[in-house]
Amino acid sequence: MVNPQMVIYEEEFNQIQSSVTNLVKAANARVVFVVDKNGQLIAAAGEVDDLDTTSLASLTAGNIAATGGMAKLLRENEFATQFHEGKDAHIHIQLVGNRVILVVIFDSKSSLGLVRLRVRKSTEELNTIFESLDRKPEKTTNSGSPFAEITDEDIDNLFND
Numbered sequence: 001m002v003n004p005q006m007v008i009y010e011e012e013f014n015q016i017q018s019s020v021t022n023l024v025k026a027a028n029a030r031v032v033f034v035v036d037k038n039g040q041l042i043a044a045a046g047e048v049d050d051l052d053t054t055s056l057a058s059l060t061a062g063n064i065a066a067t068g069g070m071a072k073l074l075r076e077n078e079f080a081t082q083f084h085e086g087k088d089a090h091i092h093i094q095l096v097g098n099r100v101i102l103v104v105i106f107d108s109k110s111s112l113g114l115v116r117l118r119v120r121k122s123t124e125e126l127n128t129i130f131e132s133l134d135r136k137p138e139k140t141t142n143s144g145s146p147f148a149e150i151t152d153e154d155i156d157n158l159f160n161d
Contacts, residue, residue, distance in 0.1 A: 006036055006042075006099075006100075006133070007133070007136075008042065008133060009133070009136065012129050012132065012133050012136075013042075013043070015125075015129050016034060016042060016043045016126065016129055017043045017045070019122055019125045019126055019129070020032045020033065020034060020043045020044065021045040022122070023045070023102075023104065023118055023119070023122045024045045024046040026118045026121075026122075027104060027106065027110055027114055027115045027118040027119070028106065028109050028110040028114065029046060029104045029105060029106040029110060029115065030046050030047050030089070030105050030106055030107055031044065031045070031046035031047055031048055031051060031103075031104075031105040032044070032045050032046055032102070032103065032104050032105070033045070033048070033053060033056070033057065033102075033103050034096075034100050034101070034102055034103075034126065035057040035060050035061055035100060035101045035103065036061070036099075036100050036101075037061055037064065037065075037099070037100070037101065039057050039058035039059075039060070039061035039062065040057065041053050041054060041057040042100060046105075056103070060093060060101055060103050061101065063082070063093065064082075064093070064095060064101055067079050067082060078095060078098070080094065081093070081094050081095070081116075082094075083112065088107055088108075089105055089106075089107055090105070090106055090107065090112065091103060091104070092104040092106070092115045092116065092119060094119050094123055096123050096126045096127055096130070097123075097126075097127045097130055097131070099130045100126065100130065102119060102122065102123060102126065104119060
């Protein structure tokens with residue numbers, strides 16, 4: 001099932017980016033990013049210059065979807081946390097409030113225990129931010145659309161000139 005597109009305002013984006021940046025430092029991680037469940041990168045921090053973040057974001061969302069299928073087969077709601085261990089790089093993936101995916105890439109300079117501890121705090125922060133975003137559209141329904149006040153008559157007049 002495809003999730004509806006998420007609207008993120010500048011204030012909330014800055015909060016998300018700040019949380020991601022803080023997590024890189026607190027967890028001694030190489031890279032941290034937040035992805036929506038459709039695979040769109042929302043925010044990233046750390047050593048992202050040498051990474052194809054678009055592909056990583058998309059593959060991470062696919063990984064979450066596949067794992068969700070396995071969870072259903074095992075009569076679980078979801079597997080909210082995943083960990084992949086490589087020779088030099090490790091990936092900790094955390095589903096945040098069933099809305100977005102938090103990805104932490106780290107190496108031997110950090111530890112899984114530290115990452116998990118810091119991710120727990122960051123997940124709470126991100127959950128609060130996304131909950132406030134969920135409430136925001138209720139306040140700004142049609143007033144934000146530049147087309148809200150255009151009538152059919154206005155469109156007819158535009159093309160009849």
